[in-house]
Amino acid sequence: MEITKKMIEKSNVLLKNNNLISNLNDIYSEIPSGKCNGCAKCCVESVHAFYVEFLNIYKYVQDKGMYETIMKRIEDHYFNELVVKQACPFLTTENTCMIYEVRPYVCRLFGHSTRQEHEANYQNILEQNLEADAYFFETYGVHLSQEVIYHKINFCQAFKAEKPISQNEKLNLIDRLFMLDTQFLMADILPEEMLNMSITNWFIYTKYSEDQAGEMRINQLLNGK
Numbered sequence: 001m002e003i004t005k006k007m008i009e010k011s012n013v014l015l016k017n018n019n020l021i022s023n024l025n026d027i028y029s030e031i032p033s034g035k036c037n038g039c040a041k042c043c044v045e046s047v048h049a050f051y052v053e054f055l056n057i058y059k060y061v062q063d064k065g066m067y068e069t070i071m072k073r074i075e076d077h078y079f080n081e082l083v084v085k086q087a088c089p090f091l092t093t094e095n096t097c098m099i100y101e102v103r104p105y106v107c108r109l110f111g112h113s114t115r116q117e118h119e120a121n122y123q124n125i126l127e128q129n130l131e132a133d134a135y136f137f138e139t140y141g142v143h144l145s146q147e148v149i150y151h152k153i154n155f156c157q158a159f160k161a162e163k164p165i166s167q168n169e170k171l172n173l174i175d176r177l178f179m180l181d182t183q184f185l186m187a188d189i190l191p192e193e194m195l196n197m198s199i200t201n202w203f204i205y206t207k208y209s210e211d212q213a214g215e216m217r218i219n220q221l222l223n224g225k
């Protein structure tokens, strides 16, 4: 897996021809806003992003001349992710988001979950972390740190949504985002195995191949122990 310049160029043509950024913004506009106290306690991981969201963020970062700065932060985050729990690489020391205008859907939906949905999501993440830990132990004889495995974002009671959004409405928005990504699949631009990645993964693959990045991350895990 790698995101080449050619892939980005072809993607940009599809984005333009099919009006995909406008469709993306329409979906975002259906997510109710709300009042947040800016504690940034939810900005503690690299969140999932659809490919179309990555392209939108990538263009924003390029246009603002932030690519080198962002990549440095993303590399620091990605290569240490298995060793220490860190804040999202886009979070500044003033608790602001460097890509707030184009942040992914996950960030826009955070705060709109019920406590039950929040807990169910945590259980899913925990299961994935435990599976990853078992994999690294079996393959490399090393465990992930407890803080990486068990880190939990607490349920946010401070966020006040301007109006509620149901679970079905959220799932519908996510389906529509997925449908935007399928256009890149059908055009043979995006390989199927690249679906479902975090925002740091997308950026890392603009600079490193999957093998290179994986090897560097493992070395960091082995050296960090």
Ligand code: SF4
Binding pocket: 042, 043, 044, 045, 047, 088, 089, 090, 091, 092, 096, 097, 098, 099, 100, 103, 104, 107
């Ligand atoms: S992208 Fe921005 S809003 Fe989303 S978790 Fe990172 S810092 Fe927070």
